[in-house]
Amino acid sequence: MIETQTLSFPQRLKAATAEEHRRVERSGVMVTLLRGRIERVAYLALLRNLHAIYAALEPALLRHAASAVVGPVVMPELFRTEALERDLQTLHHDADPPAGALRPATAAYVARLHELDAKRPELLVAHAYVRYLGDLSGGQQLRRIVGQALGLAGAAGTRFYDFGDSARVSALALRFRAALEEVGARAHDADAIVAEAESAFGRHRQLFEQLAAAA
Numbered sequence: 001m002i003e004t005q006t007l008s009f010p011q012r013l014k015a016a017t018a019e020e021h022r023r024v025e026r027s028g029v030m031v032t033l034l035r036g037r038i039e040r041v042a043y044l045a046l047l048r049n050l051h052a053i054y055a056a057l058e059p060a061l062l063r064h065a066a067s068a069v070v071g072p073v074v075m076p077e078l079f080r081t082e083a084l085e086r087d088l089q090t091l092h093h094d095a096d097p098p099a100g101a102l103r104p105a106t107a108a109y110v111a112r113l114h115e116l117d118a119k120r121p122e123l124l125v126a127h128a129y130v131r132y133l134g135d136l137s138g139g140q141q142l143r144r145i146v147g148q149a150l151g152l153a154g155a156a157g158t159r160f161y162d163f164g165d166s167a168r169v170s171a172l173a174l175r176f177r178a179a180l181e182e183v184g185a186r187a188h189d190a191d192a193i194v195a196e197a198e199s200a201f202g203r204h205r206q207l208f209e210q211l212a213a214a215a
């Protein structure tokens, strides 16, 4: 058993979500994605749902940028809403079927983010952790896989994963972990942030399963 008391806050987050991470990597549409078998329309559906999540998360983070607890993880250079919009434009074909509704897991995720924005802003840290450190980690492998699966050349269509070269990606991940250390030192209820991160992984798993079922 891991002795959580001796871990730093970013280490605690990682240890607490490790099992959920293993599950989410193997869930629903992630399986097709990792195998390099995702089709463009299914990938567009994934991006549309992720876009809704970032479009709720990022303005909420900005609204709490002056907070001692949330402030450290508000790093607009990580924000993905605009990159996702560009990928959606690049990958969309005029002849595509109508986009369809967002998946129920996305609607619930967005509702949760609005709730945290209004009532428990400190817990937004958990969602910044799950999304941005994920994008800076496994996201970097997915970039190559998606590019190959969809026959994309250059950055167009995979801007979502593009934070710059590998030195910049490492530097951003380092800064994000340092920001999490600050959060850990200041948070009123660090345990609640860890629990929210675990449930954020579960929400992603639900979304990926719903996307696979719809494809």
Ligand code: HEM
Residues within 6 Å of the ligand: 010, 013, 014, 021, 024, 025, 026, 030, 034, 129, 130, 131, 133, 134, 135, 137, 138, 139, 141, 200, 201, 204
């Ligand atoms: C199928 C896809 C995925 C692959 C291949 C993958 C792979 C990885 C890898 C290799 C790392 C680095 C582990 C390390 O540094 O020790 C990582 C970290 C991470 N991933 Fe993923 N991942 C995937 C999906 C996801 C998803 C869907 C999420 C979020 C819901 C996510 C969230 C994270 C987070 C938060 C970290 C940072 C862990 C930490 O160091 O605290 N990953 N991932």
